[in-house]
Amino acid sequence: MSGQIEHIKAWISKADHDLGSAKIIYLYLPDYFDTIAFHCQQATEKYIKAILVQREIEFERSHDLIYLLELLPEDFDVSYDKYKKAVLLNGFSVQIRYPNKIDHMTKEELEEAISIAQEFRIWAIEKIGIKE
Numbered sequence: 001m002s003g004q005i006e007h008i009k010a011w012i013s014k015a016d017h018d019l020g021s022a023k024i025i026y027l028y029l030p031d032y033f034d035t036i037a038f039h040c041q042q043a044t045e046k047y048i049k050a051i052l053v054q055r056e057i058e059f060e061r062s063h064d065l066i067y068l069l070e071l072l073p074e075d076f077d078v079s080y081d082k083y084k085k086a087v088l089l090n091g092f093s094v095q096i097r098y099p100n101k102i103d104h105m106t107k108e109e110l111e112e113a114i115s116i117a118q119e120f121r122i123w124a125i126e127k128i129g130i131k132e
Helices: 002-028 033-054 065-070 080-090 107-128
Strands: none
Touching: 002 033, 002 107, 033 065, 033 080, 033 107, 065 080, 080 107
16 A cells, blocks of 8 residues: 555655746746646646545546546536536647647736636645645
């Protein structure tokens, strides 16, 4: 079991690095909106994957947050709001990494992306039951 706990914590830690990177880049290089948004999506993806690992649910290699959320058991009761926020971040997984795929993001949109990733972090920690 301790091996599984360490594996779950590794997913959380990696997600925290993405979220931390998004926050630091936002503070010092806010014009790097694509990188900030990408890191928010990546953090959220890894928080969800940490839950899946904890629940011993196998998943395909994917950046699709909706796919990952749909792997959770029905009794997990993922809210419509979570799905809506996942859809928003999904757009930042692949397309945003290439030139001319997004014009620009406002300060408010970047703050929302960071807020969503933070919300998924809190949710994942709560669902997994990890003590910090």
